[in-house]
């Protein structure tokens with residue numbers, strides 16, 4: 001059930017983005033209900049990161065109507081309602097993991113008295129408890145991306161926008177993180193999660209397939225498979241993105 005009018009966390013109406021003089025997102029229509037875990041998939045360069053950036057409100061030259069939690073994307077009032085984990089992971093190299101998260105907790109408006117508990121919870125959720133006092137500069141790429149993920153989820157935003165949060169992680173961690181994303185969705189958080197890994201995508205309630213900036217499909221994994229006559233999402237994906245034969 002929606003927690004706000006209409007029950008939609010996200011509504012896109014003919015959304016387009018021009019980058020480097022090219023239209024890299026084009027005519028995207030989308031409706032995402034509150035509490036949905038939406039996987040955003042598609043070939044490299046298809047516009048996934050750009051669309052996520054538009055939702056977060058950090059992308060320039062967005063056209064069309066894009067409404068996030070009932071407000072126009074980029075509205076300053078949304079800042080604390082959205083957790084964003086960008087692809088490059090925005091964390092400070094010269095701070096420890098815990099210092100980074102304490103900073104993120106303060107920036108997210110968590111009261112001083114609640115910050116340590118929120119940081120500890122997030123450390124456990126991304127399985128970084130053992131590295132809390134290490135400098136981020138000394139971590140592996142996968143560990144660093146988990147610091148960014150912990151920073152995004154820490155304040156329990158209503159909308160989580162995660163750009164390839166599981167890149168560089170082993171299968172066990174990936175499985176655990178997807179279980180965590182599903183648990184957040186079950187609690188009413190809306191999640192947009194981009195991924196290249198198709199067996200991960202299969203775990204989403206709904207998938208958005210983008211190619212060359214356009215929506216190729218927006219469906220449940222089951223419907224995608226039955227529509228394409230395939231048995232796994234990877235094959236469905238291939239049959240949908242393969243260029244049409246003339």
Ligand SMILES: Nc1ncnc2c1ncn2[C@@H]1O[C@H](COP(=O)(O)OP(=O)(O)OP(=O)(O)O)[C@@H](O)[C@H]1O
Pocket residue numbers: 019020024042043044045046047048049050051
């Ligand atoms: N800063 C930029 N300036 C100009 N064009 C850009 C910029 N960043 C991305 N693009 C272009 O925009 C298009 C969409 O890129 P985007 O990063 O959104 O794709 P993606 O689906 O997230 O790709 P990937 O899976 O490789 O991360 C691509 O053609 C890319 O070359």
